[in-house]
Amino acid sequence: xxxxxxxxxxxxxxxxxxxxxxxxxxxxxxxxxxxxxxxxxxxxxxxxxxxxxxxxxxxxxxxxxxxxxxxxxxxxxxxxxxxxxxxxxxxxxxxxxxxxxxxxxxxxxxxxxxxxxxxxxxxxxxxxxxxxxxxxxxxxxx
Amino acid sequence: xxxxxxxxxxxxxxxxxxxxxxxxxxxxxxxxxxxxxxxxxxxxxxxxxxxxxxxxxxxxxxxxxxxxxxxxxxxxxxxxxxxxxxxxxxxxxxxxxxxxxxxxxxxxxxxxxxxxxxxxxxxxxxxxxxxxxxx
Numbered sequence: 001x002x003x004x005x006x007x008x009x010x011x012x013x014x015x016x017x018x019x020x021x022x023x024x025x026x027x028x029x030x031x032x033x034x035x036x037x038x039x040x041x042x043x044x045x046x047x048x049x050x051x052x053x054x055x056x057x058x059x060x061x062x063x064x065x066x067x068x069x070x071x072x073x074x075x076x077x078x079x080x081x082x083x084x085x086x087x088x089x090x091x092x093x094x095x096x097x098x099x100x101x102x103x104x105x106x107x108x109x110x111x112x113x114x115x116x117x118x119x120x121x122x123x124x125x126x127x128x129x130x131x132x133x134x135x136x137x138x139x140x141x142x
Numbered sequence: 143x144x145x146x147x148x149x150x151x152x153x154x155x156x157x158x159x160x161x162x163x164x165x166x167x168x169x170x171x172x173x174x175x176x177x178x179x180x181x182x183x184x185x186x187x188x189x190x191x192x193x194x195x196x197x198x199x200x201x202x203x204x205x206x207x208x209x210x211x212x213x214x215x216x217x218x219x220x221x222x223x224x225x226x227x228x229x230x231x232x233x234x235x236x237x238x239x240x241x242x243x244x245x246x247x248x249x250x251x252x253x254x255x256x257x258x259x260x261x262x263x264x265x266x267x268x269x270x271x272x273x274x275x276x277x
Contacts, residue, residue, distance in 0.1 A: 005197060006194050006196050006197055006198065007197075007198050008198060009197055009199030009201065010197070011199070022198075023199050023200060024197040024199060024200025024201050025201075025203050026196050026197050026199060027195060027196055027197075027203075028197075029197070039218050063196075064195070064196060064242075064274070093198075113195075113244070114245060114247060114272075116242070116243045116245070
């Protein structure tokens with residue numbers, strides 16, 4: 001069933017164990033999950049064969065950037081300080097969620113005439129070094 | 143947090159600047175329309191579009207595109223008010239609504255003209271602004 005993106009929200013926390021905080025001024029968010037297949041087709045074989053490859057997940061955010069927003073500022077600090085991957089929780093309007101641990105790999109702040117300042121963030125999800133958990137998980141309301 | 147309504151908050155913004163109300167008394171600054179035989183100069187405004195710009199979470203960012211219409215007897219009289227109107231359209235807290243950014247987009251001048259019989263159409267300067275506010 002479709003969900004209302006306007007009523008969905010992004011939450012974030014810097015470290016494990018803490019509580020998630022709502023993040024304000026998120027214009028849009030997109031996730032990209034992939035697992036490119038590995039080609040194992042032998043020479044001389046007329047049909048391709050593949051193995052499951054290595055999964056990868058990234059996300060990008062478009063925000064209305066505000067230095068005074070503690071979370072926006074914290075994201076910049078994370079890049080400056082080479083912090084550990086932080087925790088991201090996207091809660092759909094329906095109550096389902098996508099959660100994962102990700103590094104902020106870039107944050108581009110832009111300003112243009114006739115508009116307000118914005119920033120674009122790129123996230124790289126990662127599996128925690130000491131964990132067997134996947135880099136990201138999806139929960140349903142069921 | 144929202145104020146009483148965004149229309150009222152915009153009026154609060156406009157009348158907050160004395161430089162504007164010195165040129166156009168606050169009683170002549172109105173939403174939507176003015177009486178045809180009302181005294182000039184006058185200022186009307188209306189919201190041409192209203193949209194949600196951010197997803198939920200914290201304060202929602204909303205965008206109101208507003209048309210402001212200065213009506214005066216002459217083109218010069220209308221244009222003379224424009225600088226004060228530009229200053230009046232600024233970021234701030236109006237009522238309890240935070241206008242994070244008020245962006246002056248453009249203005250268009252319609253000179254005074256002769257209407258039917260001995261009527262004269264007043265001059266109008268129509269400005270368009272974008273207001274990014276939190277709700």
